[in-house]
Amino acid sequence: MIKSLSIIFPVFNEELRLKSSFKHIKSFLKKKKKFNIEIIFVDDGSGDNSYYLIDKFVKNFKKNKRIKLKVIKSKINLGKGSALKLGAKVARNDWILTTDIDMSVSLFQVCSWLEKKLINKKYFIYFGSRTHKKSIVQTKFYREILGRLMKLLSFIILNIKIKDTQCGYKLYKKSIAKYIFSKLKNLGFNHDLEIILILKAKKIGIKELPVKWTHKNNSRLNIFWDPIKMLLGIFLLKFRKF
Numbered sequence: 001m002i003k004s005l006s007i008i009f010p011v012f013n014e015e016l017r018l019k020s021s022f023k024h025i026k027s028f029l030k031k032k033k034k035f036n037i038e039i040i041f042v043d044d045g046s047g048d049n050s051y052y053l054i055d056k057f058v059k060n061f062k063k064n065k066r067i068k069l070k071v072i073k074s075k076i077n078l079g080k081g082s083a084l085k086l087g088a089k090v091a092r093n094d095w096i097l098t099t100d101i102d103m104s105v106s107l108f109q110v111c112s113w114l115e116k117k118l119i120n121k122k123y124f125i126y127f128g129s130r131t132h133k134k135s136i137v138q139t140k141f142y143r144e145i146l147g148r149l150m151k152l153l154s155f156i157i158l159n160i161k162i163k164d165t166q167c168g169y170k171l172y173k174k175s176i177a178k179y180i181f182s183k184l185k186n187l188g189f190n191h192d193l194e195i196i197l198i199l200k201a202k203k204i205g206i207k208e209l210p211v212k213w214t215h216k217n218n219s220r221l222n223i224f225w226d227p228i229k230m231l232l233g234i235f236l237l238k239f240r241k242f
Contacts, residue, residue, distance in 0.1 A: 001119050004036040004093035005110070006174070009101045010083030011054065012044040017216070018053050021101050028107040029067055039069045041101075042087045045077035081184055081191025088181035096177040098170045102216040105169040109211055113171075123207040124176050125199060127162065128169030134210035146227060154193060157234050162206060165192045169211055176204060189226060190233030194240075201242035 014021075029037060041058070043051040051073050058069045072086050084098050097110055105128055113119050119126060130137045130147070147166065154160040172180070176199075186194040199206060 001121075002035050002095050002110075002114060004038070005095050005097060006038040006040060006087075006091035006093040007097045007099065007107065008040045008042065008084055008087035008091065009099065010042050010044055010080045010087070011046060011050050011101050012077060012080075012083070013046045013048045013050060014101050015046075015048045015050050015053055017102050018050065018057075021103055022057050024103050024107065026061075031108075036066045036093060037068070038091065038093050039067075040087045040091060041069075041071040042083040043071065043073045044079065044083040045074045047077075079187035079191070080189070081194075082187035084191065085181045085184050085187070088177050091174065091177070094174050096172045096174055098168065098172075100168040104216050105167070105211045105213050109169060110171060113209055118207075118209050119171070123205055124173035125204060125206045126171040127164065127206055127208050128167045128211040128213070129162075129164040129208035130167055130211060130213050131163040132208055132210040136210075136212045138214045140215050149227070150230060153231065153234055157238050158193065158197065160193065160196055160200075162196055163208060165196060167211065167213070169213075186233065186237070188233065189230050190237065193234065193237055197237060197240070197242045 009021075025039065029039075041054045043054060051071070054071045058071050061069050063069060070090070072090065074082065074086065087098070088096060099105060099107070109128065113126070129135060130139070131151075147164070150166060151163060154162075154165055180195055180198050183198055184191055184194060196206065
């Protein structure tokens with residue numbers, strides 16, 4: 001089903017996590033040889049050593065015909081949506097996986113989906129869902145509360161029925177991903193909701209799949225201000241035309 005895969009990592013001030021992330025990426029690339037893989041790091045204007053560390057990792061990695069790594073740097077911080085937009089623009093492989101550099105969901109998760117034949121010809125978009133009955137989730141109580149609140153508000157205000165809109169682990173057919181991200185205007189937290197609304201307007205179905213998700217420390221989530229920003233973003237999306 002998947003012959004080639006581009007994996008996009010949005011990065012902003014993640015130098016403390018990168019060492020363990022690189023180790024995980026190396027393990028994944030070493031073991032998975034059934035399809036061509038492209039790793040795309042997008043540094044979203046980091047103010048720490050993230051870009052330097054990634055650039056060094058990319059240059060030192062022993063590439064081959066089936067594995068390619070690249071890094072893109074934005075001059076200023078514009079948001080996760082912007083980073084994904086830049087990554088999708090340069091992605092070359094048939095499928096595109098967007099995921100977080102903290103590895104809260106393992107790269108091997110997509111392999112598990114394939115082995116269990118959860119990816120098929122009926123859908124071209126797959127969202128990792130922490131609320132799926134088969135998901136295994138280790139999280140903090142405040143994240144669970146915020147997730148439930150987001151789900152409720154998204155349903156009431158935007159009529160979004162996807163159970164987990166915010167999980168960063170998402171798989172797209174390249175042609176659809178290119179279209180979605182070319183249309184994306186929301187570059188911050190609410191880019192996930194805009195993606196769903198774009199797909200909904202085009203009547204493109206989304207399949208939610210189980211994940212093993214583990215909370216990682218040093219999260220960029222601000223439990224006071226980010227919910228306010230999200231709420232404002234939801235109302236702004238309400239009056240957008242798709």
